[in-house]
Amino acid sequence: MTASPAARTSGLRRFLSERPPQPERCELCAVTVEAGHRHLVDTEKRALVCACTPCALLMAEPGAAAGRFRTVPARYLTDPGHRLDEGAWDALQIPVGVAFLFRNAALDRLVALYPSPAGATESELEPATWTSVLGGSPLAELLEPDVEALLLRRTDGRFECHLVPIDICYELVGRMRLLWQGFDGGAEARAALDAFFADVARRARPVDAAGHSSKEAVRP
Numbered sequence: 001m002t003a004s005p006a007a008r009t010s011g012l013r014r015f016l017s018e019r020p021p022q023p024e025r026c027e028l029c030a031v032t033v034e035a036g037h038r039h040l041v042d043t044e045k046r047a048l049v050c051a052c053t054p055c056a057l058l059m060a061e062p063g064a065a066a067g068r069f070r071t072v073p074a075r076y077l078t079d080p081g082h083r084l085d086e087g088a089w090d091a092l093q094i095p096v097g098v099a100f101l102f103r104n105a106a107l108d109r110l111v112a113l114y115p116s117p118a119g120a121t122e123s124e125l126e127p128a129t130w131t132s133v134l135g136g137s138p139l140a141e142l143l144e145p146d147v148e149a150l151l152l153r154r155t156d157g158r159f160e161c162h163l164v165p166i167d168i169c170y171e172l173v174g175r176m177r178l179l180w181q182g183f184d185g186g187a188e189a190r191a192a193l194d195a196f197f198a199d200v201a202r203r204a205r206p207v208d209a210a211g212h213s214s215k216e217a218v219r220p
Contacts, residue, residue, distance in 0.1 A: 033051070041166065073147060078160075080206050089154050091133050092112065095123075098152065102145070106146075109127075112124070119173060
């Protein structure tokens with residue numbers, strides 16, 4: 001789902017600016033949507049689309065809209081049995097401490113992105129690297145193309161890996177772009193990052209050895 005600069009800006013606009021005075025609307029049926037509404041991935045434009053609950057449920061049905069729109073799931077998963085280490089992180093060649101990885105179905109390839117002052121920055125990711133670093137985790141097998149991502153973080157020698165909805169990754173990118181100061185992001189950006197990952201950890205449910213979630217988390 002690597003987007004053109006224009007499409008990426010459009011997809012991130014809701015996370016990069018103050019809330020407009022007029023209410024947000026479902027981009028399929030135009031009904032007003034509340035905060036915390038669902039999103040779809042427009043696979044043709046490679047952009048996020050606001051959706052009301054009925055439209056999100058409709059687009060989750062197989063064959064809806066000829067597959068153009070895909071509903072972003074609400075699940076958050078983690079795999080306590082899979083451990084990353086410094087060697088694995090170095091193999092990913094990600095220059096910062098946070099990144100998210102997903103599979104672009106249209107391009108049939110893996111994409112790795114990380115937040116930066118300029119927005120979402122792409123990092124090259126070889127399929128062999130994906131297999132060696134994350135292939136042993138059930139999360140990689142469960143990952144839905146385009147609509148979910150593996151969210152990774154390295155901090156103080158500790159590593160996190162969660163399967164999350166793709167829209168929250170772009171929300172994180174928007175927050176970091178708004179708050180970033182100086183070379184390392186600054187105290188406010190670091191505090192926001194800590195709070196963001198604390199919320200992800202709260203929502204995430206573990207997968208068992210067979211790769212099933214013991215309890216699927218849903219958004220409030």
